[in-house]
Amino acid sequence: MNLILFCGFLGSGKTSLILSLAYYLVGEAKTDKPSLAIIENEIGEVGIDDKVLKSGGYEVKELFAGCICCQLTSDLVVTLNDLHEKYNPRWVIVEATGLAYPSSILGTVKKYGKGIESIKSVTVVDAERWDELTEITPVLVESQVTQGDTVLINKVDLVSPIDVKTVEEHIARINPNADIYKVSANKEIDKSIWRKVGGLDER
Amino acid sequence: MNDKHHHGHGHICGPECSHDYNHNHGQGHVCGPDCDHDHDHGHGQLFADDKERPSVYSFSYSIELDREVSGEELLSVLSAWIEELRDWAVQNNYLVGHIKTFTENEEGMNLWLACTGRSVIPKTSPGWETSRIKSFKVSLAEIIFGTDKHALEEKTLEIFNRKLPEHKKV
Numbered sequence: 586m587n588l589i590l591f592c593g594f595l596g597s598g599k600t601s602l603i604l605s606l607a608y609y610l611v612g613e614a615k616t617d618k619p620s621l622a623i624i625e626n627e628i629g630e631v632g633i634d635d636k637v638l639k640s641g642g643y644e645v646k647e648l649f650a651g652c653i654c655c656q657l658t659s660d661l662v663v664t665l666n667d668l669h670e671k672y673n674p675r676w677v678i679v680e681a682t683g684l685a686y687p688s689s690i691l692g693t694v695k696k697y698g699k700g701i702e703s704i705k706s707v708t709v710v711d712a713e714r715w716d717e718l719t720e721i722t723p724v725l726v727e728s729q730v731t732q733g734d735t736v737l738i739n740k741v742d743l744v745s746p747i748d749v750k751t752v753e754e755h756i757a758r759i760n761p762n763a764d765i766y767k768v769s770a771n772k773e774i775d776k777s778i779w780r781k782v783g784g785l786d787e788r
Numbered sequence: 789m790n791d792k793h794h795h796g797h798g799h800i801c802g803p804e805c806s807h808d809y810n811h812n813h814g815q816g817h818v819c820g821p822d823c824d825h826d827h828d829h830g831h832g833q834l835f836a837d838d839k840e841r842p843s844v845y846s847f848s849y850s851i852e853l854d855r856e857v858s859g860e861e862l863l864s865v866l867s868a869w870i871e872e873l874r875d876w877a878v879q880n881n882y883l884v885g886h887i888k889t890f891t892e893n894e895e896g897m898n899l900w901l902a903c904t905g906r907s908v909i910p911k912t913s914p915g916w917e918t919s920r921i922k923s924f925k926v927s928l929a930e931i932i933f934g935t936d937k938h939a940l941e942e943k944t945l946e947i948f949n950r951k952l953p954e955h956k957k958v
Binding site: 595629684713 | 842844846847848883884885889890892898900902903904905906913927928929930931933
């Protein structure tokens with residue numbers, strides 16, 4: 586299983602981007618075998634994003650009423666290992682809550698996950714709220730950006746090119762090693778981004 | 789003192805805590821199945837004061853309307869509900885983490901509303917606008933910083949019941 590972890594603050598557009606990525610990966614899989622599963626984590630007792638993802642026809646496992654970076658670490662491990670034993674899909678996408686620290690999740694998965702061939706971390710950033718969120722929750726936002734192999738600056742259609750450039754430069758300072766892309770989840774995403782995230786060019 | 793407890797998001801471990809607070813999940817410690825401490829942690833270090841702690845509220849109801857409405861009418865009513873909730877949060881200087889709803893009609897068509905304190909963004913499955921709806925299932929999940937859960941729940945339901953007067957929960 587190739588694990589793709591999506592993190593990013595509340596409302597940054599993780600679910601919309603996962604729908605786009607999942608659609609692309611399933612299309613590329615070209616197989617009848619289970620190719621993709623999604624693990625959806627919500628802090629509240631009722632989920633919304635799982636319903637959105639299921640309406641797209643995807644296999645979704647739900648982890649509700651807590652955060653997989655701290656409260657539901659064991660549940661994440663059990664769910665991942667269950668997926669490995671029963672389906673062993675080519676890709677597992679994990680959508681964390683908007684308050685999750687990716688470093689904790691990555692640590693858990695690396696230590697306890699079974700059958701995981703590769704792990705990629707994607708951080709989604711809300712360009713429209715970047716200034717506000719880096720002021721109010723700087724520790725969390727920086728932690729999320731720091732841990733991203735890929736950082737997607739979303740909602741670039743809602744802010745000026747100058748502001749997008751400022752966000753991009755700030756992110757590059759926080760995480761100089763990340764691949765940084767500017768996207769709008771409401772529009773088509775460049776397939777080369779999803780190929781890279783899905784590891785399709787590495788085979 | 790009992791050191792087995794649940795923090796939830798927002799608790800700050802400190803010297804007054806009865807459990808071993810001397811580790812920090814956000815900065816390297818990872819709880820795993822073999823951890824010997826049985827408690828979970830919040831993200832207290834994120835927030836400078838109580839006003840910045842998140843309140844989480846969610847529900848899922850099956851609703852029956854007194855009269856049939858179009859999908860477009862229901863979209864308008866539910867959008868107005870989320871807009872008023874957003875305005876209440878903004879006027880009180882609360883930070884909207886997100887407000888999200890998912891509504892499904894009897895035919896399996898759905899409506900997804902999302903708001904982060906700015907516009908309410910609707911997404912619908914094909915045929916929603918012209919569909920005729922007498923009953924539906926609506927789910928809501930919201931995270932707002934600065935208020936408390938009780939006030940959030942009360943405000944959410946008060947606006948919902950006012951915007952959608954002719955209905956019953958089934």
